Amino acid sequence: MTAIAPYRSERSTGRDGLAQLLRAEWTKFRSVRGWVIGTLVGGLLIVGIGVLTGSNSQCSFQTSPDSASHACPAPPTGPEGGWVSDSFYLVRQPLAGNGSITAQVTSLTGLYSTHGGLAAAGGSATAGMTPGVQPWSKAGIMIKASTAQGSAYAAMMVTGSHGVRMQWDFTHDVAGLAGKVSASAPRWLRLTRSGDAISGYDSADGVHWTLVGTARLTGFPATGQGGLFAATPGYTKTSTSLGGSSSTGGPALATGAFDHVSRQGSWPAAGWTGQAIRKPADMALPASAQGFTQAGDRLTVSGSGDVAPATGGGGLSSVEQTLTGTFLGLIVMVVIGAMFMTAEYRRGLIRTTLTASPRRGRVLAAKAVVLAGVTFVTGLVAVAIVIPVGERLLHENGNPILPMPALTEARIAAGTAALLAVAAVLALAVGTLLRRSAGAVTAVIAGIVLPYLLAILGGVLPTGAQEWLVRVTPAAGFAIQQSNQQYAQVIASYNPANGFFPLAPWAGFAVLCAWAAAALVLAAYALRRRDA
């Protein structure tokens, strides 16, 4: 008995390593003229549509019907660089160095207008308004760097329906005592400055104090402005009908009654100065409606406007507007991604490919890596061109653009490129599963673009359903492009149509990646089990 030696090829092994496969797939990609041209066209479309959107988005603003129109005004910029609303009524005195201010708030009342317009000329500015406070009507004590809009501040306040809050520098919000303020349940508020630190305390009885929070305001000037303030955002009623971005409302006025106002530190002995912090364009009641009255240590302050971050949306431009072309570029990349696999089946090349590399999962991996690399780089180059060019065009057309940290901008740029890459890989995987181009392209486009479209379209789906669409479908990935931020202390239409996604940017992107990963696993399984 002699053992028959099995045949061994004299070729050296290792010719289907990942490096060789990558090279093979890269050769396939770059040698098909249509795919290379398609990729370039995809990149050009991203740039072209962005430029087109930017140059057709004029924003002009007239102070009166016959005055010359000029660029839309940008909201004031806060100490942290973001846009803020900063209009309210401040009753102030300069505070030199360290010190504190204490006040008892005995009531918070308000008026609001439901019809949008202001009262007719001649009548009182608040004529015809309905009594009532808004959820975020505010009255309390504040220490602010200066009376300029957007300057640093820390404040303790009672609110319409969110209890006592400490807020500082617009974006920070800490809850204090809960419940509504009234004569029988007054709230004591205290702010203490010590260097750059301002601490807020609250108390129900003026004896037992609780620390609510401490704001560290670096660079706070030696002499700040301290005093009492009142503000309220306008009345808004967002209709719950389909596509619910329609909201109606009008300006509002909040009035806080203060008692036992006392100060420690170097305050002047002279009386209080009242000042409406606002710009003419602010959507608040005119200065004549705001004001204060004083009787001893009792003061009543009425103010309109808001001290809060501006949330963008609603006519304000953001960097997303330059990235409109992403959707078109995405469709091009999806078509190329699907064809990268379905063309092999159509031409029968897949049999050669799988003969050369019998480890089929590895073939799929090599294809995915090459495709993701090509689409990511193309997308990144396109985005790197279109963001600065588009922002410039928007700026020249009078659109103020939401300022954002460089890191956010980098996330949006890299995220958009990654979005294209992951969508292309998803199309590759679906193409492997279906083997048919038309079906694969349609499945991926109907999975990514259509849910997004239904989520921003008005009048079809209710807001709740729209939010679920961009939570669970691959369209969740568009969240990576969100530059606006959502704040609990600001009421606004936080829906996809206004650029707000229910998921955080990276969470939304992770949903898309999960879809792509699941499709890849299924595709690898199908590729191994089925005959080519």
Add this chain to the structure above:
Amino acid sequence: MSRTADAQLTRALHAEWTKLRTVAGPGALLLTVIALTAAVGVIAANAVSCPGQACTVDSAKVSLTGIYLGQAVVAIIAVTAVSGEYSTGMMRLTLAATPRRWRVLAAKAAVVGTATLAAGAVAALASVLAGSVLLARHGIDPAHGYEALSLGHGPVLRATLGSVLYLGLVALLGLGVAAMIRDSAVATGTVLGLLYLFPIVASFVGNPDWQRHLEQVSPMTAGLYIQATTNLNALPLSPWQGLGVLAAWAAGALLAGGLLLRFRDA
């Protein structure tokens, strides 16, 4: 002479019908159109919530939401009817049998269009029927001041019939684009891009005039004005004008596709 031309067209029609009938794909896809359209309609009608106050629900439009998804499947059917022949080389045989190339495209348009209209009619009727039951359960019924969602009501009939025609026109658009582009992946991407991208781009344009213009020329946005039954005055075009915009797109695509088919080698 004209009799022979008629006979030839009949034969071309018969050939196209045989092709469509004897391949598994189109039949399954037509059933998918019905299933997806009705399913999305049911989900949309079920999702309607209107707590407390009166809200503006266009019941016909909500019930027919499924058309947004159904049209994507119609696009596959139409595109593969042409592209499939190119990828298998069948096209050369078809053109050898019917040398009048216009006739081939006309026969394809008639057969695919009719099949789509038939599937679309079932899908739209099922959607409206499901919608009338489900919306009434959510308090969107004449008892609460809404128009009844019944085909006896003129605008609802127009919305339903119009949605069927809409799907038929999408099929013609798909045929025309596929005759131009030939490759199924690129043709499908182009058709879906034409349908879905206009409203997205319009939503990002800050200038309201441009936004309106984009919506007026958008094959999907304008075409689906046919589904509107309330607040018609707010539309930039009347419902039938809107459907006319899609018809113009479809006619343009068929014309360009026909010219290319006529003058290009297969």
